[in-house]
Amino acid sequence: MTPLLVLLVLVILTILMTVKVVPQQRAYVMERLGKFYAVLQPGINFIIPFFDRVAYKYNLKEAAIDIPEQICITRDNVQVRMDGVIFIQVIDPKKAAYGISDYTFAVIQLAQTTMRSEIGKLDLDKTFEERMTINRAVVESIDEAAIGWGVKVLRYEIKNITPPQSVLIAMEKQMQAERERRAVILQSDGEKQAAINVAEGQKQKVVLESEGLRLRQINEAEGEAAALRSVAEATAESIRLVAAAIQQDGGSEAVQLKVAENYVEQFGKLAKAGNTLILPANLADMGSLIATALTVVKSEQKK
Template sequence: MEIALFILVAAVIFVVKALNVVPQQHAWVVERLGKFHAVLAPGLNIVVPFIDRIAYRHMLKEVPLDVPSQICITKDNTQLQVDGVLYFQVTDPKLASYGSSDYLSAITQLAQTTLRSAIGKMELDKTFEERDDINRAVVAALDEAAASWGVKVLRYEIKDLVPPKEILLAMQAQITAEREKRALIAASEGRKQEQINIATGEREAFIQRSEGEKQAVINAAQGEAAAITAVATATALAIQQVALAIQFPGGMEAVNLKVAEKYVEAFGNVAKQGNTLILPGNMADMGTMVAAAMSIVKTQK
């Protein structure tokens, strides 16, 4: 009875040792008698108890790894405190088990040395501008070396670049000065544009005024010319009408009467405009005056 119970317990232990369930995205490395035998895939796996043993367990998911902060020297001899984060994934469980005694430490150390080398080739200002180039350089170096460790380096990201306090204050002062410079330049450009706009406006206003004055002079000249033409035309028509009127019977007598009236009216106006009056010697002979005027009219005719 005791022997049967012992055999049953031994069988249960054997079965338990023989059956192994590997979780998804995991890989277990099995050694048989101290030598690599197989890699157990996710799911139910059977091994030989007491002969096979699970030596390594690897997770195949992407793993973030913090790279400790370190001091790097730039090309212009400035100290920078840099830290970052590395993302890797185990791609070959066998190499991850036997390619390196500690691939995590190896990746971390290589990331730090590669980072120091990349930053040492750049000046301080370039390190802030070319973070992507630094990240790519670290990933390229790590990926090449980690291939023999069964690890794939996916990406590296710099978290912080911290210069010394004195350098940081100097950079802030430089940024402030640069912003003030841009503000002064913008203000001067604004004043320049303002003066240009004012000058342009004054020029256009002067041109408009001159054009208006020119048009006004032209209009006045055209008005005067039209007035002179109208007066001349009216005068010509009046003379023509007078000449035609003289041709009719009694026309000459009417002209004599009109000339006499104008003669008398002219002397009356002379008397009104001044205290001194100069009269011709034959003032009493009005007929003689009219006859003289008519002789002039006949001559002009």
């Protein structure tokens, strides 16, 4: 190999070492002679070969870190197994490189200690209800400590809460008892509502029957009154016709004849009805009896 070719190869290698291409959502921490110099941004960057070197490379995307399962003790002294997942993002590569040796390990440890602390403040029943409270507490605690690490904690989620088997059995029995209690309450409420509906139906039936009876009595009373009015009107009309007939020629003689006929007819009925017959003293004087009756009729006509 000729010296010229060797020189050409060295020049090409030097040029390649001078150019540093950084991918998108990546950050390279560059040191010059062992000291922090700059953070290379995505794109083409130029460095001085043999003097500059890329000391750290960071992914700026959001990362999910699994929090291993651990045993936590609740306020009522029940051991539960819990694990979770935390989402973080590197926002300052320089602090991430020089602020802590391993920010991932630090975040995991801080998440576990904070979770144990928060669980210790709650009873077992509350741990299932206060998931959001625990999540917020873990995020706030880690985010406050991670300021100097160049890391931003975005959110934390509890994945599993596993009580001991004995507690699970007790909880199952409690849930079964609660379901049975609700079933009994629902059944009693149904029976109560059914009884109310029956009583309400009976009440409406009695009211409707009494209302119907009242209307029937009113209708019957109105019918009887109308009948009495019709009878009275017919009687009055017949009396007016009789009075008008008497005023005509021969009316008086007709009245005498009618009175005599009625007298004889009623006397005959009286004779048939009983064994004892009482005769008036003036039975032979039929004319005087008719004259007395006509006197009464005439007096009524004058009125």
